[in-house]
Amino acid sequence: MPSSRIGCTQEFLRNWFPVFLWALLIFFFSTDIFSSVNTAGAFEPILQQIFPQLTAYHIERIHAVFRKLGHFTEYFVFGGLLWRALRLQNPAGTRSRRLVLSLAITMIYAASDEWHQSFVPSRSASLIDVLIDTTGGLCGIWSFKLRDSRNKRVSSPR
Numbered sequence: 698m699p700s701s702r703i704g705c706t707q708e709f710l711r712n713w714f715p716v717f718l719w720a721l722l723i724f725f726f727s728t729d730i731f732s733s734v735n736t737a738g739a740f741e742p743i744l745q746q747i748f749p750q751l752t753a754y755h756i757e758r759i760h761a762v763f764r765k766l767g768h769f770t771e772y773f774v775f776g777g778l779l780w781r782a783l784r785l786q787n788p789a790g791t792r793s794r795r796l797v798l799s800l801a802i803t804m805i806y807a808a809s810d811e812w813h814q815s816f817v818p819s820r821s822a823s824l825i826d827v828l829i830d831t832t833g834g835l836c837g838i839w840s841f842k843l844r845d846s847r848n849k850r851v852s853s854p855r
Contacts, residue, residue, distance in 0.1 A: 732819035769833035776834030803834030
């Protein structure tokens with residue numbers, strides 16, 4: 698195998714491995730292990746210890762909010778990693794194309810993740826979760842984009 702081909706393979710892996718690894722982590726979080734019933738068994742007793750004055754209803758609501766924040770955060774990172782991989786793969790590419798592609802991949806993966814959850818007995822698919830995931834992804838993409846713009850301004854000569 699020519700050394701230039703090895704270099705291309707190494708560059709591809711360096712760019713895309715974090716994306717694939719994070720996608721696998723999201724897939725793992727969509728299994729029965731991280732269903733609401735299972736996370737409630739760990740999360741809610743801790744909340745009850747910290748805030749004994751809270752009612753069961755309030756503890757369930759807080760648990761639900763944390764789960765939705767988990768969705769947002771997972772996809773915030775995923776979207777940012779996609780932006781980074783696409784930027785490194787094609788530095789000369791336009792930002793708008795990169796933005797659209799990152800967002801499209803994020804949205805498709807979020808929808809496929811919910812579809813996967815529909816086959817897990819203790820889980821269910823939710824359009825709301827796809828919207829939360831996509832919003833998290835968009836915020837991650839935007840955050841990485843802003844960071845890149847800031848770094849570019851700082852590193853460019855004046």
